[in-house]
Amino acid sequence: MSSIIQLLPDHVANQIAAGEVVQRPASVVKELLENAVDAQATEIKLLIKEAGKALVQVIDNGIGMSVTDARMCFERHATSKIRLAEDLFQLNTKGFRGEALASIAAIAYVELKTRQNNDQLGTQIVIEGSKIVSQQPTVTPQGTSIAVKNLFFNIPARRNFLKSDVVENKHIIDEFQRVVLAHPNIHFFLYVNGSEVYNLPAGNLRQRIVAVFSGKMNERILPLQEHTEVVGINGFIGKPEFAKKSRTEQFLFVNDRFIKSGYLHHAIMGGFEGLIREGLQPSYFIYLQIDPKHLDINIHPTKTEIKFDDEHTIYAILRSAVKHCLGQFKVAPALDFEKDPSLETPYELYGKEVSIPTIQVDPNFNPFGEAPKQQRGTSSYYKGPEPAWKALYTDLPNDLPVIEAEFVPSQTNLFESTRVETEFAQVQQLFNKYVLAKTANGLLIVDQNRAHQRILYEDFLKNITVTKGFSQQLLFPIEMHLSGPKKMLFDDMKDALYHIGFQFDTTNSDGVISILGIPPLIQESDAEDVINQLITVISEGSVSDAFDLNDKIAKSLAMSVAVRNGQSLSQSELESILQRLFSCMDSTVSPFGKPIQYTFTQEELDRKFTL
Structure with a gap:
């Protein structure tokens, strides 16, 4: 029987090792940023294209590397922070260069440019899948620039398992934030697809x-x-x-x-x-x-x-x-059982001067005398002139002509047909939460919140994908300030919001957007909160494609706008909910998979009363 165990080729071993270190583009960002920090850089730039799949580049102004270090940092098991096994328990740095770069170079095209302060020329190394293509002197600023291109080009299965650009950008920004918050004394830049997302000058925490x-x-x-x-x-x-x-x-x-x-x-x-x-x-x-x-x-x-x-x-x-x-900071309540409340100064008296109380006495007051005439049956509070309108009704002549008008009965029959005609009879609301209706099959019970969520979800999704919704123009625009990552997420879903009925002005600087119009279903006071909630939902979830993004936007908006449980509804609103619900493509479950309705048949009710 032939031997089963064999040694792996170096390039295969490198790719397997890379899978443990480099799980997605954000892993490359983390390693390169930490290397730049330990290179004593005072300014670090991170450039991202296509969520890191096309390019992850880190440029720093640190101490740079010699020709030997530039070559050695791509070798397996090369490191700058460990000499002995005991060093594993005395680590004070994140690692200058080495170890992780070998794993990154095994699954991408890597271009390194570096120069030390005392050298006139730097070093340029190009690697494709662990193979060194070229190494030559080059003119480059002091510091190091590492560009990682076409990540996972030789492992297509791993590349296919990457998420959408929205998700991968979110992971990259998470890693970027963790590094910049740990090192506030370094000036950081972040550019995504050529746009500046962060410009963080050095400062305190x-x-x-x-x-x-x-x-x-x-x-x-x-x-x-x-x-x-x-x-x-x-x-x-x-x-x-x-x-x-x-x-x-x-x-x-x-x-x-x-x-x-x-x-x-x-x-x-x-x-x-x-x-x-x-x-x-x-x-x-x-x-x-x-x-x-x-x-x-x-x-x-x-x-x-x-x-x-x-x-x-x-x-x-x-x-x-x-x-x-x-x-x-007096955020948590403090209880002092030995304090006498009677000795405490009321809050409204703090900062006011103490004055001696005075007593006003009327020396001419006679309790047995006759009360003033203005106090008898009339009010003495108003002492102004007679109202001008009274003059219109004084000194009118007695021989005014009489005007006869023809009586026209009110045409109430014009409004009798406005009541919503439905197949449901005797629609009622129970506990301000459920809609009850008698049907041919029995008693129908509908959750009003989930039903309205389903109605709005299908309407919003239709507006995004088929027909544009209506927009209500605002008299005064609402300004919102969005930080770098929030602005990126907003740009991704801006088109979908436009089709729903939002209108924006994004020409302002510093991440400020102006809301010019909103859908009729959204209150003006809630517009900013609704958009912030949308951004939070998209940032916390995984979005695989454009349809998934539109689906999450429609779900989040439906949840924000739908009527709440505990809200009282009129008879016409109850009937409208039932009518629109059963016009939906799926009237049984909410957009989040929860049941909307239940029907009690006569047999089920009879069984409840059976002895």
Whole structure:
């Protein structure tokens, strides 16, 4: 029997190893950005084309590489941060160059340009699928530029499994945000398909958070700081009243490295206990500083999961720090049972001068005297002249002509036919939630919210794909400020919103858009919230193609606009819901797959009363 086990060729082994490190274009972004940070760069540019499938390029002004380092960084098992096995537990950097570049070069076209400060010429290396095509001197600025083109060109199966550009861009922006929030002292740029999405100058942590998540974030966060022998904690946490359903604004760093830890997240949520409703998530940007010898960061290839040798102590300290921060800024309620409420100054009297009370006495007042005439049966409050209209009815002559008018009975029969004629009889509303109707088959019960969702969903989807919906022009445009990634998502769904009935002016600068028109079903006061909710839904979900994007937009709008449970409806509105529901393509389930209606037959009702 022949041997079964054999050694893999180098190019096959490189491609398999690359699959562990490079899962999607965002993985390349993470590695290249971290390399540029450790190259002591003060300015880093990230360029993306076609969601990273065509190009991922990082340009920095760091220390650059020598000719030998430029060649060695693409070799397998080459690294700049490990010399001995013990170094795995003393890591203070993310890695200058090496190891990951070999995996990236195995599945893409890579062009490297680099030059050190003291060299007159730099080095250019071109690699195609682990094969070095050329290496030559070149004129290039100080620093390093790495361009990764046609990712997964030699692994078409992996390329076919990539998601849509919207999803891949979202993952890229997530990785970009994690790096820029960990290093606010570096100037970062992000360009997507030639458009500038982020321009983040160097500054402090608060300035970086505000620049990434728009100016409103400045008033929504509280500073957090706690230092102990075990761990140092600093950063910011969001105020409880601004908690959201999504976790897009939750960042936890250990030694300036982004991590995911459900255990520490539970500690942070414990600090907010009793201050936010169930299902909502607070914002936080928390940075932990721990001695590297107490960490193990190599339990996961992406290094986003970490083990602590004393995680229980860190849990308790982090939870207490969050509680202390909320109490320090008077966000959490404080109870003092020894305080005497009678000694507290009322809130409305703060800052007012104390004045001696005075008593006004009428020396001529006689309690046995006759009351003034104006107080007898007439009001003394109005002392002005007689109203002018009274003069119209005074001194009228008695011989005014009498005008006879012909009586025309009101034609009420013109409106008798406006009532909606349906096949349903005796339509009623129950608990302001269900619509009841007697049908030939029995008693029909319809959930009004889900029914209206189905009606609106099919209407919105028809407007997007077939006929354009109506638009209601606004007297005063509504201005919205969208940050970089939100502006990208808005541009992706702008055409669909236009067909639904929205009208925009996007010629403003700094990510400001003006809403000029809205669909008739949407209130003017809700327009901005509806669009923000749409952006959140698209950013948190996976979108495979254009139809999937339109479907999610229609579902989100239907959920936002539909009548709520608990809302009282008129008789005509109840009949209209039933009539429009049974005109839908599917009247049995809502757009989210939940049942809309149920019919109780006479047999079912009879069984309820059978002994």
